Amino acid sequence: MTDLSPPPLRNDCFALPAGVNWTPVDEALALLRDRLTPVTAAEDVAIGDALGRVLARDVVALRSNPPQANSAVDGYGFSGAVPEGAHVLPLMQGRAAAGVPYAGAVPAGTALRVLTGAALPKGVDTVILEEDVNANDGQIAFRGPLKQGANARKAGEDVVAGDVALTAGRVLTPADLALLSATGVARVHVRKPLRVAVISTGDELVDPGQPAGEGQIFDANRPMLLSMVRRFGAETIDMGRVADDRAALRAALDSAAAQADVILTSGGASAGDEDHVSAVLTEAGAMQEWRIAVKPGRPLALGMWQGRPVFGLPGNPVAAMVCTLVFARPAMALLAGAGWNEPQGFLLPAAFEKRKKPGRREYLRGRIRDGKVEAFKSEGSGRISGLSWAEGLIEIEDGARQIQPGDPVRFIPFTSYGL
Secondary structure, eight states, rough: OOOOOOOOOTTTTTOEEEESSSSSSHHHHHHHHHHHHOOOOEEEGGGGGGTTTSSSSOOSSOOBBBSEESSSSSSESSSSOOOEEEEEEEEEEEEBBBOOOOOSSSOOEEEEEEETTTTOTTTTTTEGGGOOOOETTEEEEEEEEOOOOTEEEEEEBBOOTEEEEETTTOOOOOHHHHHHHHTTTTTTEEEOOOEEEEEEEETTEOOTSSSOOOTTTEEOHHHHHHHHHHHHOOEEEEEEEOOOHHHHHHHHHHHHHHHHHHHHHHOOOOSSSSOOOHHHHHHOOEEEEEEEESSSOOOOEEEETTTEEEEEOOOSSSHHHHHHHIIHHHHHHHHHTOOOOOOEEEEEEEESOEEOOTTTEEEEEEEEEEEEEEEEOOOOOOOOOHHHOOSSEEOSSSSEEETTTTTTEEEEGGGTTTT
């Protein structure tokens, strides 16, 4: 089957409405949700190779599950309901077992030995547990009442052949592969993994393990972003570090655009003298600097480079991670064909105090202990250790807030973002 790729994104897909200076988080997310579309091609793969892939179209069950009515327990099968009281039924010779069905029919008023998973023969629609039966001399004795259909599974009670088993846009899980197998599906039409290139920028950066001179720091962003992208189910392309040189940055972006569907950069996203990501995108006429009302983060450079969306993240690792989770993560899911994913959060009592001014949405590093949400001791964006300490983000709404211990706060676990 020929791969079918969607058209490239328009260069103006990140453009903000005229006159906008500060963009609230919800508006920024809505713009991304409304303007981005899937960019990945599709292919057929065996279900054994489909884990974590995004369905490109609905999957129809080829066979009902279960395919025939069957027993849910080991016991004895017969027809109809049983009233209250003692009952004795003649027991037929033979049995029905999983994979070894009983060939004949079971006359009314008689019983047959049946085992778990066995297809119910003609004349059997009810099963009584063997623990509730005494069997001897070709008879069984038990007490009612018992409803008709007890301990029996109906054919197709899970999924009926011809029904949609899984819908397009779903990221396939191990449980999904079990469902596909049970309904006879051996191959699925899935999207190719989103390819994400990651670039670190800045003269001050060196890789861990290399000698760091005066004024230099180790590159923390690239290992973090590459690992996050892999956890999101995308393929990573490590473009390495780029010095504060616009020609070198252009070359890196050219190379990234030739290999990837999306480009993530960190550093140089604001409007200073050394903010070369913003400058290069602006020179190309494909730059939109979003001054987002968020803490940490704020400057987020969004643009297009040779038809590829570029997310210019802040250079600070804490802000880079927060912006990736809040903005780039749902956008990449949409670009990958999985639709727009809203992270699931939970209202829990705070175990901290905080006074917040109005104007920006804030994300604190947090974790749950004894049913309450703790906040990291420092809100400083340079405290990378807080990312390791945390188990998720505490989202504090845009308006003013005076938080006291016990007040409800929204906690979003990292797992809700796919980490």
